[in-house]
Amino acid sequence: MSHPVFGINHIAAPRMVPAEFFRLARSLGLGDVEIRNDLEGNAIVDGTSPSEVKAAAQEAGVRIATINALQRFNEWMPEREREAIELADYARDVGAKALVLVPVNDGSGQAEGERQANLRAALAALKPILEERGILGFVEPLGFEICSLRSKREAVDAIEAIGGEGRFKLVHDTFHHHLAGEPELYPAMTGLVHISGVTDPDVSVSDMRDPHRVLVDEDDRLDNIGQMRSLLKLGYNGLFSFEPFAPQIQHMDDHSGAISASMDRIRAGLI
Structure with missing residues (x-):
């Protein structure tokens, strides 16, 4: 069994500007980071150019693994196409390997037949956009009961149906995998794993939400x-x-110490 290669998503320290976040990653010995398009007052939302973000990453000595994320990707419409092109352009220009694709998560688009058709249509439309820019699409099923894409099996079936095996991979999120209750793993189809823990002893699995997700x-x-x-x-x-x-992780004073301790805990557990 190989040793885990760790990276860090900007959501872990959202108050840091990209250059500071990249330096944090490097101080932890990490070579890969994920940047986001949903952090108010921070790149990409504040209009920072991809060339500036790319230069900051290069200066810190880290690679930008993904941009997280194109939201509601499986609700394809002209507006979504514009968003996809804009984010794919940014991903290409910033040197990112992939764009994370997050499904509709509001209780709509869940009907049997409808959700599979929507997923295939979206992937088929995204495929040439990603191909033209040389980036991958990382499909992230969410475990929430209201999500329109909970199943990795459905994601794999859709990717295969549109001939997208070379362009699309899965995100295995340990939180969402636990919530979805789908035991099957797809290591060969997995391009990225998101890790976070839940330690609150009182919250039920069906009531677990993002604010419960700690190191x-x-x-x-x-x-x-x-x-x-x-x-x-x-x-x-x-x-x-x-x-x-x-929030208690995002706003802590010592990100480096806490993340380092979590890495040590995981490595010890994997022995």
Whole structure:
């Protein structure tokens, strides 16, 4: 079994400007970061040019693995196409490998037949946009009961149906995998793993939400280490990127110490 390669998503330290965030990653010995288009007052939302972000990453010595994310990607319409082109252009120009694709998550588009057709139509439309720019699409099923794409199996089926195996991969999110309750893993189809833990002993699985997502420690209820061990044993050799949404993580004073301790805990658990 290979050792995990860690990365970090900007949501872990959203108050940091990109250059500062990149330096944090490098100080942790990480070579890969994920940037986001949903952080108010920060790139990409504030209009920072991709060339400026790319230069800051190069100066810090890190690679930009993904832009996270094109939201509601499986609700394809002219507005979504414009958003996709804009983000794909940014991903190309900033040197990112992939664009994360997040499905509709408001209770709509869930009907049997409808959700599969919507997914295939969106992937078929996205494929040439991504191909022209030389980037990948990372499809992220969400475990929430209201989500229009909970199943990795459905995502894989749709990718295969449109001949997109070379252009699309899955995001395995340990939080969403636990919530979805779908046991099957797709290591060969997985391009990225998001890791976060839930330690609140009182919240039910069906009530778990993003603010519950902390760094992985010994009280983790999601079995991150078990999920990671299984993926590694099955041959996954990609990135394990920290993606904690809990406010107490985002606003802590010592990101470096806390993330380093979580990495040590995971490595010890995987031995």
